[in-house]
Amino acid sequence: MIALVDCNNFYASCERVFQPKLENKPIVVLSNNDGCVIARSNEAKALGIKMGAPAFKMQSIFDRYAVHVFSSNFALYGDLSNRVMNILTESVPAIEIYSIDEAFLDLEGVMKPRQFSIDLRAKVKQWTGIPVSVGIAPTKTLAKVANHVAKKYKKEGVFVMKSSKTINEVLKYIPVDELWGVGRQYAKFLMERGFHTAHDLAHGSESWIKRNMTVNGLRMVKELKGISCYTIECETARKKNICTSRSFGIEAKELHELKEAIATYANTCAIKLRKEKSLAHSICVFVRTNPFKESAKQYNASQKAMLAVPTNDGMEITKQALAVLERLYKKGFNYKKAGVIVGDIVPDYSRQLSFFYQQDILRRQRVMNSLDYINTTMGRDKVRLAIQGFDRKWRLKQEKLSPCYTTRFTDMLQVNLDQ
Known part of the structure; x- marks a missing residue:
């Protein structure tokens, strides 16, 4: 026999775990940039709130029925x-x-x-x-x-x-x-x-x-009919590519803004590669304007580049991604979305060390391991590349984000035993 275990209204249930007062209350979770409804509690479904509904069109229902609205908290x-x-x-x-x-x-x-x-x-x-x-x-x-x-x-x-x-x-x-x-x-x-x-x-x-x-x-x-054709697949197939992309909270106009975003996405791809013990041999960068703004000038471009050797080095992947971005960027456009895709992925044990670069690769590998350790134990992005920036205005709009109760020390719930 086979069992399928499915978490009930998962995103909404996650928001309830640390806020018991939300039990039996209508909850919705919004997509990136707080755009559309991507999850609903049963109470929200009963109000007629549809999946994919634009948040601004649902605002009157949110207000009338005191719906609890959250930005998507994927870390939680x-x-x-x-x-x-x-x-x-x-x-x-x-x-x-x-x-x-x-x-x-x-x-x-x-x-x-x-x-x-x-x-x-x-x-x-x-x-x-x-x-x-x-x-x-x-x-x-x-x-x-x-x-x-x-x-x-x-x-x-x-x-x-x-x-x-x-x-x-x-x-x-x-x-x-x-x-x-x-x-x-x-x-x-x-x-x-x-x-x-x-x-x-x-x-x-x-x-x-x-x-x-x-x-x-x-x-x-x-x-x-009860005839099994699909077995339990215990081993997860290795991904063919890894993509990190986001729509910007505020449209990016300048090259330095796009560089911050692309550097952040490239580094995130590298982190995912290291977690999966994989290496990438190619990288693709894409940028685009807002296709829904018909009155604005449109531009949509992407370009792929091969890496000299397969790698999961965040500094190397970021360097190559920025070089591709330089070729793609055109001034005078308002960019709404950008992303990085690493492809031609192979397991990290297949790495072939070059005689000329062996010591440098091993040294950089130790640096990446140290960065991963610091950011895992001390909190995400505690140490990052300077090119990723600090005042990142292009970042996602997440005005209703709940605390990262289980992944950030500063967000952990405090229990007062004196009362």
Whole structure:
């Protein structure tokens, strides 16, 4: 049996962990620059607030119903996600971390999967404060369906789909557009041909499914029938590229502003490479104006460059990124977004040390390790490259950012034991 553990309204739940007064209150979390709604509590959903809705259009609802609005705090969300995943990893023989708030668990050998999941759910809640739902079934696709049902059982939060009878009954109430792997276009295509529910699809012609939905569609249908086609993938595939990009809170006009941003993004890419024990052999920089300002002059450009040797050295990657930016920059434009992509990624053990540069590479590697240690223990960006700047006006607008309770010493909650 396979279990899918899904954190309930994850971003909103993270905001509640350290602010219990928000329990049962409507919460929304906004995207970069506080632009759109990217997460909602159940109470906010009940008010009709839609995913992706522009924040300024929702302001009247926010005010009328006292909705608690937060800027996205990815440092907090990422740390709490790691804590949840660590608990899950210690509890089962195999786990596939599917996203920041979802994981598939291998329940092979678990004698009582339902009770095990109830206990695991309680443990995650007690240790992290994050509520989760657990769906259990013979296949990944059915586990997704079971999790969908589990969310409706709020008290227990666990649902098991094991017998053919239970599976068939549940599939009758699952619309095809809610199935894992069925996008908007496929859903429309299927409904036009009489497939309205997962049950309809599970009992359709396999040859027709394969012909019209490729082998992936056929695998999905087999999984709906209880035939496992997707195993638990314990090892995370190495990323082909890593991108760091942001929209600016205030449009950047001058080259020095873009340099600060690109240097910051390049260094972030390097940090991610080192965390994954990887090296990059290429770098791409892009800049663009605001496409939604039709009255403004538009400019959108990108350029790729190869690095002399694969590296995760933040100083070297930043140097090359700035050289590319110099070639891209054109004066007279208001830049809204920029980014850095490092690609052609290889594992760091494949590094080939040049006879001429071996000592320099090893020395710089020690410098990077020292920077990582300082910034991990003392706080993010405590030590950074001077080119990253200090008065970074272009930075994200995050006017409603909650404290980084678990990743920044100055934001830790204080408990007064004298009262």
